[in-house]
Amino acid sequence: MTHYIRNIVNHRAVTPAATLIRGATILSMDEKIGNIERGDILITGSTINAVGQGLEAPGAHVIDATNMIVTPGMVDSHRHAWEGQLRRINANATCLEDYSNATHFSFAKYYRPSDIYIGNLLTALGAIDAGITTMIDNSHNSRTAAHSDAAVEALLDSGIRAVHASGAPVSGEWDKAHWPGNWQRLQDKYFSNNPDSLVTPAVMAQLEPELWAEARRLGLPIVTEFFGAEMGAELKSLHQQGLLGPDNIFNHCTALPDEGWEILREAGVRVNVCPRSDAHYGIEDGMFAIEAAHRHGIAPGLSVDNETSYSTDMFMEMRVAFYLQRVMGMHRQTHCCDSVHALTTLPAARLLRAATLDGAYCAGLQDKVGSLTPGKQADLILINAGDINLYPSGNAFGTVVHAAERSNIDTVMIGGRIVKQNGRVVGVDSARLHAAIDESREHLFTAAGYKPDAFAETFLPLDAAH
Structure with missing residues (x-):
């Protein structure tokens, strides 16, 4: 089998012309913008348009980010x-x-x-x-x-x-x-x-x-x-x-x-x-x-x-x-x-x-990503600091670095497009993904002469011993 199925992930969702993230705690990683306890991010297409407080964008898709911490991806x-x-x-x-x-x-x-x-x-x-x-x-x-x-x-x-x-x-x-x-x-x-x-x-x-x-x-x-x-x-x-x-x-x-x-x-x-x-x-x-x-x-x-x-x-x-x-x-x-x-x-x-x-x-992508800076690509994550393991958030940086888990990530955006929403990666056909993974593992294990052991303390495929 040298072919592979390419429709496991469906990204057909239309990216809104404008998105307004409202009321978030913002850790911008941009020295000029700094950190904002309750602020907004306006995204136009794939690009961050503005970061600040009290932003307005009539007609924009609004994400209520109350109790959310936003960081760069x-x-x-x-x-x-x-x-x-x-x-x-x-x-x-x-x-x-x-x-x-x-x-x-x-x-x-x-x-x-x-x-x-x-x-x-x-x-x-x-x-x-x-x-x-x-x-x-x-x-x-x-x-x-x-x-x-x-x-x-x-x-x-x-x-x-x-x-x-x-x-x-x-x-x-x-x-x-x-x-x-x-x-x-x-x-x-x-x-x-x-x-x-x-x-x-x-x-x-x-x-x-x-x-x-x-x-x-x-x-x-x-x-x-x-x-x-x-x-x-x-x-x-x-x-x-x-x-x-x-x-x-x-x-x-x-x-x-x-x-x-x-x-x-x-x-x-x-x-x-x-x-x-x-x-x-x-x-x-x-x-x-x-x-x-x-x-x-x-x-x-x-x-x-x-x-x-x-x-x-x-x-x-x-x-x-x-x-x-x-x-x-x-x-x-x-x-x-x-x-x-x-x-x-x-x-x-x-x-x-x-x-x-x-x-x-x-x-080499510092001009595109890495901080929440107007003009850069809208690659960012929203962490739900209202989750039971994070609330109350006594310190935003401490919450992200010392306490947050992947389960706390509500939303992930890449180039202005939402790729994780409500805690789940968007558009993945899980059944097909699992089937493809299982088929691949079965082939590799058989070819290498490896017998999987879910409780093994050491790893020694047959090939490694030859």
């Missing part, structure tokens, strides 16, 4: 979307090898285009449900042109905003003849004549200057899995050759020495960090790098990385980030909170910025 700046149907298959992984054995060295080799499609679609819909309106899709299982097409078409069908970074597989057999020419082909087929597309192209490549040169010829951002202790020594030479720049996006950046961070800052390299992933898989020193990044003048985005071991939401990413940085600070000093050596960790508001505006910068 969250940005996941590093996600392997093709793995969607492998959710929590490796919950107790302890190292990067565990992750690779459960993906690259087993199931990945047996992915058909239909499996890529359903993996990407499921991941994107799950992201929308969790208030993630933009993600950078690290698609390193594009075995053929058909696989690449399936990945892009799933993102387009989902309605998410995405940067699709196409990359070659890590293991198994694939059509090597379409690399790196696949990047040009994808650009010509899906993007060159569609400047308003929610999906834009990028490439995924390691420290490979010859591939970077082709990406730059095409004007495409370059996404790299970057582990600082292992790869940091190569930065000086790359920088001296002029091969690092603002079109580079580095994931993880764990255990990177200060001189490496200085090179990244000087070159303008974009960075994202992975609070849960780095700890869960014990990547290098196991600690995400937000403190080092900020110390060197870099504001990284946050990323979920994958769902093979944990959930998709940025709420947990922000919480883990908050507490891990506290632990890091405590290890560095032993004085009490009221001393001159008190911890200087990022507060809730700054972590929400990391999940929104800083992520938008990482994706």
Whole structure:
């Protein structure tokens, strides 16, 4: 089965010419607009028209946002979307090898285009449900042109905003003849004549200057899995050759020495960090790098990385980030909170910025999304602070970062179009989606010789043992 069904999601609903969100608590992430305890947002078509108080728009579709907190849509700046149907298959992984054995060295080799499609679609819909309106899709299982097409078409069908970074597989057999020419082909087929597309192209490549040169010829951002202790020594030479720049996006950046961070800052390299992933898989020193990044003048985005071991939401990413940085600070000093050596960790508001505006910068979309700014795209979420687990909301940032869950997200809007409403993702045929997921999993499990065990403490597909 190399075809796939593309009518699982129906986006035929007409976007109103104007929408007025009225009476919300607004966390704008825009320094000029600030935060408004009770305010309004006027949206015209796909664009934010005004943010303020007492706005009027006769004839507009009105959303009563009483007891709602409105924030920009969250940005996941590093996600392997093709793995969607492998959710929590490796919950107790302890190292990067565990992750690779459960993906690259087993199931990945047996992915058909239909499996890529359903993996990407499921991941994107799950992201929308969790208030993630933009993600950078690290698609390193594009075995053929058909696989690449399936990945892009799933993102387009989902309605998410995405940067699709196409990359070659890590293991198994694939059509090597379409690399790196696949990047040009994808650009010509899906993007060159569609400047308003929610999906834009990028490439995924390691420290490979010859591939970077082709990406730059095409004007495409370059996404790299970057582990600082292992790869940091190569930065000086790359920088001296002029091969690092603002079109580079580095994931993880764990255990990177200060001189490496200085090179990244000087070159303008974009960075994202992975609070849960780095700890869960014990990547290098196991600690995400937000403190080092900020110390060197870099504001990284946050990323979920994958769902093979944990959930998709940025709420947990922000919480883990908050507490891990506290632990890091405590290890560095032993004085009490009221001393001159008190911890200087990022507060809730700054972590929400990391999940929104800083992520938008990482994706190169800061002029379009990441803040509730007039002229930007209307990508936003409405959190119901009247829900029993959130009411009363003593602090808006604290409510979002420390208490909110995906179930509290009432509405999600991308480009002015409502994609989640009344707590449910719009237009999804759940029966067809579940059937497609189940068919894909059955194929992958059978092909890899894997017998699913809902209570397994470890993951060991037969292929990994060979």
